[in-house]
Amino acid sequence: MFVSNHMKRQVITIDPNASVFEAQQLMAEKQVRHLPIVDAENKLVAIVTDRDIRSAMPYSLLKDSENVEEKANLGNLKVKDIMTVNPKSISVMDTIQDALLLIQKYRVGAFPVVNEKKELMGVLSVRDLLSSFINVLNINEPGTLICVLVEEKVGQLKKIVDAITEEGISFGSVLVNRHWESDKRAVFIYLLTNNVVRVKKKMTALGFSLLDPMSWYIDNITQKK
Numbered sequence: 001m002f003v004s005n006h007m008k009r010q011v012i013t014i015d016p017n018a019s020v021f022e023a024q025q026l027m028a029e030k031q032v033r034h035l036p037i038v039d040a041e042n043k044l045v046a047i048v049t050d051r052d053i054r055s056a057m058p059y060s061l062l063k064d065s066e067n068v069e070e071k072a073n074l075g076n077l078k079v080k081d082i083m084t085v086n087p088k089s090i091s092v093m094d095t096i097q098d099a100l101l102l103i104q105k106y107r108v109g110a111f112p113v114v115n116e117k118k119e120l121m122g123v124l125s126v127r128d129l130l131s132s133f134i135n136v137l138n139i140n141e142p143g144t145l146i147c148v149l150v151e152e153k154v155g156q157l158k159k160i161v162d163a164i165t166e167e168g169i170s171f172g173s174v175l176v177n178r179h180w181e182s183d184k185r186a187v188f189i190y191l192l193t194n195n196v197v198r199v200k201k202k203m204t205a206l207g208f209s210l211l212d213p214m215s216w217y218i219d220n221i222t223q224k225k
Helices: 020-030 050-056 059-063 068-073 096-106 126-137 156-166 197-205 213-224
Strands: 034-038 044-049 110-114 120-125 144-151 171-178 184-191 209-211
Touching: 020 034, 020 050, 034 110, 034 120, 044 050, 044 110, 096 110, 096 126, 120 126, 126 171, 144 156, 144 197, 144 213, 156 171, 156 184, 156 197, 197 209
Parallel strands: none
Antiparallel strands: 034 044, 110 120, 144 184, 144 209, 171 184
16 A cells, blocks of 8 residues: 555645745645645755644734734745745655554654655645545445454464354454453454344354453553553
8 A cells, every 4th residue: 555546646835935824825725734845846845834834823813814914014924934844755655554653753744745856746644544544444334343352373363254254244354453461462353244243153152252342442551551
């Protein structure tokens, strides 16, 4: 799952000499929160975000666009005065998993996407990532999530998959997560059905423990504290 398959390719850019008011208006008009700045060769040089604009402009001005006096005082403020030069970017060959980890690490809402020549190819936002994972996990389709606790040894996942396949039920997705017990794993299975009674009975008959997904999540957080 490469970034290039999920990014927005039609990127709205802005001139560094544009006013902050122009940047604010452009963001509102195009419904974006990030405006990359490129040079004559389309190479990424900077970025300005809605957060930059909010930090640079008084709240009263952001709230009241008719505040002529304050507008006049900030009329000379340009994008180049508040933009971030040499911003963090990701490659078109990175995966969406890479992007997710980087967004969490740097606490940003989007990344410009560049090629090997540092040319701007697109933008990948948190919203794009969410859409990607929704599609990958198939959770946009009706179904049921079950959580099975298994021992960490070869063949456990195959037993689960075989048992569910025998019931003629389609899989939405399967995720395996670490458990606070080092010799256990929590297997989250999203099944494209609302009738999972027989599946749960089979899991129990095979010796697996069933966990409530929400309870597992809360317990996992508690164990990490």
